[in-house]
Amino acid sequence: MTPDDLVLTPRGLRFRGQYFPCSIGRGGILTDKREGDGATPVGRHQIVGVYFRPDRIPAPVPWATPIGPNDLWSDDPAAPEYNHHVRAPYAPSHEALRRSDPLYDLVLITDWNWPDATPGKGSAIFLHQWRRPGYPTEGCVAFRRDHLFWIARNLLPDSHLIVRG
Template sequence: MTPDDLVLTPTGLRFQGRRFPVTIGRNGITTAKREGDGATPAGQHRIVGLLYRPDRIARTAVPRWAVPIGPQDLWCDAPDHTDYNHMVRAPFGDSHEKLRRADPLYDLVLITDWNWPWAVPGKGSAIFLHLQRRPGYPTAGCVAFRRADLFWVVNRLRPGARLIVRPH
């Protein structure tokens, strides 16, 4: 491990000497991730991207490597589709998540390399680090932060850093 790694612990996420309260998947941590299981996958996951809502967050508030989320941006979660676990654009007829949501969950999103870029059908998609719905409210498998904490992290994080999730 390096100081640039994000390490999930039973008491929060450790990064650069600080510990942040986070929430994880409603079904805890798993070593056998499946699409829709509500669990956070164990392992070492590289951070491969950063997305933000330019209509809600100023460009100057995020690092240069951040990519704006447009109105047509989606994430494919259809296991049998060739774009499974990849960003796609509307119109898109198969199962997907909207990245430009009405709520603030995806206003700021770190993308991990879980089951990416060569996705195994059904092994899970869209494992992100994003904003919390509210403290203690579980995710569908992602890691969720308080707004101020996620901004602190993304402005100190380097692309290629790792999220380390150990099974409990």
């Protein structure tokens, strides 16, 4: 563990000496994550990307990738692109990265089951904005908007999300 790691604790996410309240998956924390279980997976997950809505916010870091209208994330275990960024049109099951709500205005992408995805092991463990305090996610870790922005601005490209069982 390094000072650049984000550590999920019972108090919230610890990062750079601060604690940030957060929400986790409705399925709790699991060592055996499966697609659709709503769980946040145990592990050391590298932050592999930062995506942002350029029509709503400025890039939080120079290495951030803008989210366009056709940007999607494949969540179909039968698709070869499973747990990868894809572009519309895309017929298999997917999640839109460009949403009408603000949840994905800023998204930190982890390497959970990526880049070599095992079908059914779960997709898209992101760090993103929460709906409201305490409202569970589908497995992601979610934060208050200003906290997420602070975290993103203070990340290094080799930071990790540490989730203990």
